[in-house]
Amino acid sequence: DSGVTQTPKHLITATGQRVTLRCSPRSGDLSVYWYQQSLDQGLQFLIQYYNGEERAKGNILERFSAQQFPDLHSELNLSSLELGDSALYFCASSGDDGLYEQYFGPGTRLTVT
């Protein structure tokens, strides 16, 4: 168990809908990262927050947004969902601003029908 929690584990929704994925980092970790894992794209970095501020952006679509709250948990919002958004979404955390290893949560499997 990495200490990173993600809810929900599974999510099934329809095209055009909006969902929110939640992540709680390891105790004391200030950085939260979001990754998307799909069969065709592999593991892709989406976005990082450090102590409430956006720190880095990767291949994140404009329909997606994230935030980190004062208690350091983070939410990833996915809107206007398309079939191609079906994937595993991982949250990871680290204690620093990304210098060393990241610890991953169990993921949320999103299925868009």
Place this chain on the structure above:
Amino acid sequence: AQSVAQPEDQVNVAEGNPLTVKCTYSVSGNPYLFWYVQYPNRGLQFLLKYITGDNLVKGSYGFEAEFNKSQTSFHLKKPSALVSDSALYFCAVRKGFQKLVFGTGTRLLVSP
């Protein structure tokens, strides 16, 4: 651009035999390299990292990795494979100060 390549989609090895999962990297500057393992329906688990220092890095579950600067490689090794080692293995390199760039993954299958 920082990137890693895992040339093998799958590696098959018999239990008790040594295993190697290959990774090559392409980075500008000093590489920060990582290995992660993913079991079915689970998140990625950190195995080991190379930041600086000894070229042989020891990690979790008996795994180790050898950093080779001249060959730009960071192969994952274990002297004696277990059936329970069967999983998906990812090599990654740190890009900038934040994100990890992952390889495509190598499926390790250890047969009894």
